[in-house]
Amino acid sequence: MTETLDQADRSICAALLRNGRAPWRLIAQATGLQERTVSRRATRLFEQGLVRVTAFAHPLLAGRGDAFLARFSCRPEQMPHVARWLAHRPETLWVSTLMSQSAVLAECFIRPEEQAAFIERELPFRDVTDYSFAPLHHYRRTVRGWQPDILDRGQLAVLGEDETSALNASEGPLDEFDQVDREILDLLIRDGRMSIDAISSELGLAKATVRRRIQLMQHSDRVSIRAVLEPALLGFPHEIFLTARAPLSRLDELAELIAADSRARWVAETTADGSVRAMLACRNSGEVPSAVSDLAARFADDRLTVETERLLTMYKRSDVVLPPAIRSS
Template sequence: MSDTLDQTDREICAALLRNGRASWRRIARATGIQERTVARRGARLLEQQLVRVKALAQPHLVGRGEATFARIACRPGATPQVAQWLAHRDEALWVATVSDGTAVIAECYLRPEDRSAFIEEAIGELPVTSSSFLPIAYFHRTVRGWNPNILVPEQLEQLGENESQALTAADDPPPLDPTDRDIIALLEVDGRRSIETIAAELGLAKPTVRKRIDHMQRTDTVSIRAVLEPALLGFPNEVLVTARARQSALATLGERIAENWHARWVAEIPAASEVRATLTLGERTELRDVLREIDAHCEDALIELTAAPILHHAKRSDVVLTRA
């Protein structure tokens, strides 16, 4: 298979990014591709693990801890080692290396009682020169809400799921009971596991399982996302952007950056008066134009805008990756 998927596969991937549990029939209706073609192509993408669909519960509901943005500066040549070590830690949701200062960046979840031991002891034993772990106050975009500009808004609407609505619902998600946790555990392994299979494995009625999954998704208690390499869709270049602003302008800045379709992940970091974002690009030469577009759109809220190329990802959405 070529490094970039063909248009049919790209449309199926874009549909799964929007709604990881969308049926092949629903994807066929939205894309206009024949259902049997969608089913055959989609099954192949999943079997070859070019796309993986998995559930992620709200971290604080499952006791995972508080969201932080980590930046770990490493000794020369040590970034692959540190990145792989961190990728295999439960604290890390995603891990990448950047060319700026030979550093590892990550979205980590730390429980207050474990924070000191992890940062001062565990990280301290690695070949690093410095590290920072800054709290994330709010997400304006996560990778499950990324629209790679392959499907038009009308098609996306047919697929259901809307991260903007889900992020609002996430402000006050309901607690999880043991049955919810059992369902989530199965969906963490395979986010497309059928209602029938889950009901049989847990001894529940199918309507009960369907109702609980729908409720957890609607309230953003759980997100079911497609995990894939953007390069497969024609975006081999990823960049970490750091945007500085006044505290009063951080929310506006985050919202505006998230409106740019190149943005896959956007988060507020109040402790540094920054918004951090990752962008996906087809060519590196696009970076100048995208940054100028962001700068113009955010001019009244922006103090400084910088970017650093991402070298590779060691982990995406809790999936540890093998370095190519």
């Protein structure tokens, strides 16, 4: 079982969730810790493999295709195999098995011209007994914007990153990456805190060019740089997947209510079936009924239905393949 970090480490992790490239000085200012303490503790977390900072490119700009929530049913003994296969696929962003049934959930981005090949040629050979692909039409929260109850609003404001503008930007036209952007991005995917000097030396670019390019990619919300870690480290070991359904006329309202919950790590609308899908990180199983009843009270509509499923094992988070998939690949 993953142990919870102490308060200082949790504060540093929360800061890195907000802004993965924040200087130690800025994190110290936000958390009230000494700068040398922040540097020492964060370095230890990195070296132990508990926290990784990586860049994540906007899927549309990266040419990854249309967004779907995919569910793959399989026999119980095949769950790990299907999950590992999906975790290593470039189409998936996150992958998890379910506790409630022998199935695997995944967020997928598939180009239209590749959808038939993936479903008709790949799945039949992967011990998948059934599948579904629900198109994701509008994101209300991604793990980039998850802020557990560790830092307050004032502390978060010091760090300077905010998902709101990113979610708004994804609704409009976006500029694609050029070759130089992609080369810088590839290095930041490997290490989101790689120094300007190191990137400049690796690519043979002027430091001013590297700095300007990274700032432009971040400020335009084409790229986010954030920490990837297990919520259990922060005291939230109980992850659930929630499906809430309501009339289409109130779907936006429902999605906003769910996204406003500090436990919501990922929230998206699926207008095809009038549902909001969400991933929640809770302190314990007792929080789940209270979260559902609180949502029902705030939404106040008898037509609301809510289903919850316990996430069992995460094989991939934020495009990062996790040890369960690595060890058995």
